[in-house]
Amino acid sequence: MRGRLTYLLESVAGLVLAFVAWEAGVRLFGVPKFILPAPTAVFDEAYSKANILAYHAGLTISGTIASLTLGALLGVVVGVIIGYSRTASRLLFPLLGGFHALPMSAFIPIFTVWFGLGAIPKILAGVLIAFFPVAVNVVTGLRTIEPELWEMMRALRATKAQVFYKVGIPRAVPYFFASLKVAAAGAFIGNVVGEMLAAGEGLGYVLLLATSQLNMALAFAALTILLLLGIAMFLAFDALEKRVAPWAYRGEGRDTTRPAGE
Numbered sequence: 565m566r567g568r569l570t571y572l573l574e575s576v577a578g579l580v581l582a583f584v585a586w587e588a589g590v591r592l593f594g595v596p597k598f599i600l601p602a603p604t605a606v607f608d609e610a611y612s613k614a615n616i617l618a619y620h621a622g623l624t625i626s627g628t629i630a631s632l633t634l635g636a637l638l639g640v641v642v643g644v645i646i647g648y649s650r651t652a653s654r655l656l657f658p659l660l661g662g663f664h665a666l667p668m669s670a671f672i673p674i675f676t677v678w679f680g681l682g683a684i685p686k687i688l689a690g691v692l693i694a695f696f697p698v699a700v701n702v703v704t705g706l707r708t709i710e711p712e713l714w715e716m717m718r719a720l721r722a723t724k725a726q727v728f729y730k731v732g733i734p735r736a737v738p739y740f741f742a743s744l745k746v747a748a749a750g751a752f753i754g755n756v757v758g759e760m761l762a763a764g765e766g767l768g769y770v771l772l773l774a775t776s777q778l779n780m781a782l783a784f785a786a787l788t789i790l791l792l793l794g795i796a797m798f799l800a801f802d803a804l805e806k807r808v809a810p811w812a813y814r815g816e817g818r819d820t821t822r823p824a825g826e
Contacts, residue, residue, distance in 0.1 A: 631690025643702025686758020693750030705736025
């Protein structure tokens with residue numbers, strides 16, 4: 565518990581230092597406000613428009629949650645099918661790679677034609693971006709079952725379905741949660757871009773409107789909220805992973821890249 569608190573405090577300290585450096589740099593070099601406003605000007609603008617920003621932030625968060633939920637569910641289903649069936653793997657896995665090469669944001673105008681302006685195009689864009697990392701990581705997790713373990717389970721007369729349920733699924737859980745961190749960022753990006761192109765609301769729309777009016781303080785206020793929301797999502801999924809799949813962290817005491825004491 566102390567290690568997690570230390571990790572959180574260090575993250576907050578790093579964020580504060582970044583804002584202090586930003587403020588000092590703007591004041592030291594006399595950067596005009598319409599180019600790069602100081603954090604104090606950004607916070608003043610955010611405070612004066614708190615109700616508007618809160619409303620649009622809520623729309624962005626709800627759209628991101630919807631995109632991530634649908635994308636993760638679709639990714640798990642497709643990943644399990646590909647990981648379980650060799651035939652499905654041969655047919656679908658190359659197609660999955662080709663699908664990932666497509667720019668997902670390019671589908672937003674198509675979704676707009678299909679469904680009109682509003683929340684649906686941005687949510688679907690987020691679904692497409694969130695889907696791929698989840699599907700690939702689930703497949704990877706299911707494919708980590710060693711041949712020796714397969715033979716042992718067969719000797720115990722376990723069926724293929726039982727091996728996947730008893731061994732494959734627990735193996736895939738850490739991969740799934742690792743992919744959720746990437747998928748959450750993808751769903752977030754898809755929603756923000758969709759808001760800029762088709763939704764007419766949300767933080768992406770606020771960012772587009774503010775830059776068109778050269779209100780850079782409002783634009784950076786929206787960006788700062790997006791930054792904080794992204795950090796919160798990452799930390800939330802990291803904490804969830806440690807609670808649901810603690811065995812994935814069995815060696816973290818020897819891992820110097822992780823916070824000590826967790």
